[in-house]
Amino acid sequence: MPEYSLKDSIITSLNAQEPWPDNVMLFQPYEVEQILLPDNASCLAVQAFLKMCNLPFEVEMRWNAEFMSPSGRVPFIKCGAFVVSELEPIVQFAANKGVSLCSRLSSEEKAEMRAYMSLITNVLVNAELYISWIHEETFNSVTKTRNSSVYPWPLGWIQTRSKRNAVTKRLKALHWHDKTLDQVLADVEQCCKSLSQRLGDRDYFFGSPTELDALVFGHVFTIITTRLPCRGLAETVLRHSSLVSLAKRIDEKYFKRP
Amino acid sequence: MGTVHAKADHGEVGGGLFEFEEPVDLDDERTLPKPSIQLGGVRARVDRVHVDGLSRTKDDVVRGTVNDLFLATDFEDVILRAHKVRRALDSMGCFRDIGVLIDVSSGPDATPEGLEVTFQVKELSRIVGGINTTVSENEGNLVIGVKMPNVLGRGERLHAEYSVGHRSTSNFSIAATKPFPRTPLVPVLTTSIFQQNHEYPWSGYRLLDRGVLLDVAFKTSPRTTHNLQWEGLVRDTSVLSKTTSFKVRESSGPQMKSALRHIVTVDNRDEPIFPQRGTRVQFSSEVSGLGGGVAFLKSELLGEANVPLAENIVFQVSGALGVLHDMFGTELTEHFYLGGATTLRGFRQRGAGPHSDNQATGGRMYWASGVHLYTPLPFRPGAGGLGDLFRSHLFANAGCLAGPEESSAMYLSSLSQVRVSIGAGIALRLGRVAKAELNYCVPIRACAGDATAPGLQLGVGAHFL
Incomplete structure (x- = not known):
């Protein structure tokens, strides 16, 4: 399971005021020859989420994406100095920047x-x-x-x-x-x-x-x-x-x- | 210093007992202590050689070693050769104590000038264990080792070691060594399997190396050692924390490396630590990429010269030079780094050269040099005893590290951006392989992005610049 320390969440929330930068990159394994079924599903889910939020990003494929990820799982995004991996933390991260898809839900x-x-x-x-x-x-x-x-x-x-x-x-x-x-x-x-x-x-x-x-x-x-x-x-x-x-x-x- | 006891037997001709207690340097021109006897003229031949105390050591290696003795023609020759044989037996690493006894030969086959030489040896026990501490590049380790000397009877050794470092890294290695003492160039073959953990907080990564190392060491002259090595390893690089620079993060992941290496060392110094005189030059070259995912050429030259100015005052000049040429896949871990108490003093560990978010990313070309003036401690406290383990020194270091992304013209310009530091301090000899230094350093020239460490700096290591 990925570890999230208190320090990280504080840094993340301090960063909330900054808008979503243009140079966000999403890192994932090679789609054609490398990626496996479970990884592909989660990469696609994150991509779909970011597109639904209308947040710009670029997909970058790396052979070692899994090892670069702070949680050891793909995908992860690099947003300025921040590196956030997997769907739920990314959703949280976007919400801290004021972008949320479920704000009107009860x-x-x-x-x-x-x-x-x-x-x-x-x-x-x-x-x-x-x-x-x-x-x-x-x-x-x-x-x-x-x-x-x-x-x-x-x-x-x-x-x-x-x-x-x-x-x-x-x-x-x-x-x-x-x-x-x-x-x-x-x-x-x-x-x-x-x-x-x-x-x-x-x-x-x-x-x-x-x-x-x-x-x-x-x-x-x-x-x-x-x-x-x-x-x-x-x-x-x-x-x-x-x-x-x-x-x-x-x-x-x-x-x-x- | 050796002593030769000459006991003249009353009445009998040529009877005597010569015994070495310590390794004797008879090649020296030093005069023997009184009473001096002219041994050169006494004709003698060796009739018989006994080796007492052999149990599992094979006869053929011992026979090969002592054969030299039969070629002696006069008495001095016998002593010198006996000493050489003693040293050869000692270097086999099979025996604990070696005593030499020379006597006139007796029995039916004895010749008039005949002598009998007896070596009394004690074999090392089959298994030796030990716990000790070692120091490497700024890390102290507790080492638990098991050694099996002379496993097969011809000087073969098995050596297993497990160590825990104070930075909570753990390593192990198992090595098998086979010497060939009677062949030309005296090669020693070593195979080892190892796992090594290293943490580099200055660069924000951790390494886990698992691999195999084959090594052939041989000597082309008594002072020249060559090492020919092949190393195959799987290297796991991981980042140390969430705040690690992205550049370091990019190079994480498992990697396989297969490399050939040649290291030649010419060491003419009189001592490895605090030498009085002599030079040492080491040149190592590495070709990586025979299989595996990383290919490069790497050469490094290290040199050191010592000149005695007066008694116990030594002037030392040292230099280092390295070039790395990347073919593909060379990551941060292969780079050169500069700075720290053992290289460029007055800078933080890996403090000179390219950084990314305060983490050293290293370079592909460097040079560094140092000049030292070593003197005994001021007012010589503890002279002749503990005080001799210490030296005080004045030093100046200069060096430069060029980053990987620059073009060849940029390389030249960045190699001329010299970093300089000076300082003074006290050095302590730790055994015969390492030393510790406490220095007060003043960095004089640094470049943008360098991390300097002015003030007191403590360094422990085997090799210092």
């Missing part, structure tokens, strides 16, 4: 939004980690090659091994490691069902775009567009057409290339 709605966001981190992220690192076929044919693509031999092998151990440890602690693929997919199905029930036939979860929409978009869009040997995950998500159309809507609106 506190119950905010609590509800947080609950759905943690549902996604607890289910979808773990499922993506499970598929990428524990599911043998996916690990061997996709994860291994992609994760070691930026390192010379035998460093790639060493890095892949140590990262797999770290992910295994995490999933074991969360009791996900012993699940079968079917159980994982059932969890995903459950998660998608509650999300699509909440969404109903609205355009966005709370009427207008919020960080929850950004997060859902990041995961759903990544899962349905990534080709993996294990089709189960994509098929499960594709069954929930309202989520898929939400992802398509956000893609159209914010990511449409001219």
